[in-house]
Amino acid sequence: MYDQQFTPPAARPAWQRLLLRWLISSLGIFVAIWIVPGIHFSGPGWHIGVVALVFGLLNALLRPLLYLLTCPLVILTLGLFGLVINAVLLGLTSALADQLNIAFHIDGFWPAFWGGLVISIVTTVLSLLAGDTNIRVVTVSREQ
DSSP states (O other): OBSSOOOOOOOOOHHHHHHHHHHHHHHHHHHHHHHSTTEEEESOTHHHHHHHHHHHHHHHHHHHHHHHHTHHHHHHTTTTHHHHHHHHHHHHHHHHHHHTTOEEEEOSHHHHHHHHHHHHHHHHHHHHHHTOSOOOOOOBOOOO
16 A cells, blocks of 8 residues: 555654754744744844744743643634734743843744744754654555
């Protein structure tokens, strides 16, 4: 049924995957700062890495809970409510960055919404290019 056997690529060590995801997230936040009006940043470049770390921790800790609490909305909107959750987490990241004296500020919901969308797109594309995400394409040939 399958033309070829699938062999997954060799897995990277956990610390390399974590470092790669952190760098990709930092680049996604940098692109959002650059593209989205209403997202402001000033300070040394390594502060973007701290913002990415805070954003990653909030995603790891709060995203599952927020998805659980808003499960009906996520289902009714076919997953699009996830963009609202991402915007809320980005707004929380901005508030925590302010507490850490990092000049990362988001003006409101819509800049957070569009920033979250940009970050999602950039991190998805870069993860695919870096080989961090496995894609398996199966083709089935019909015999006549």
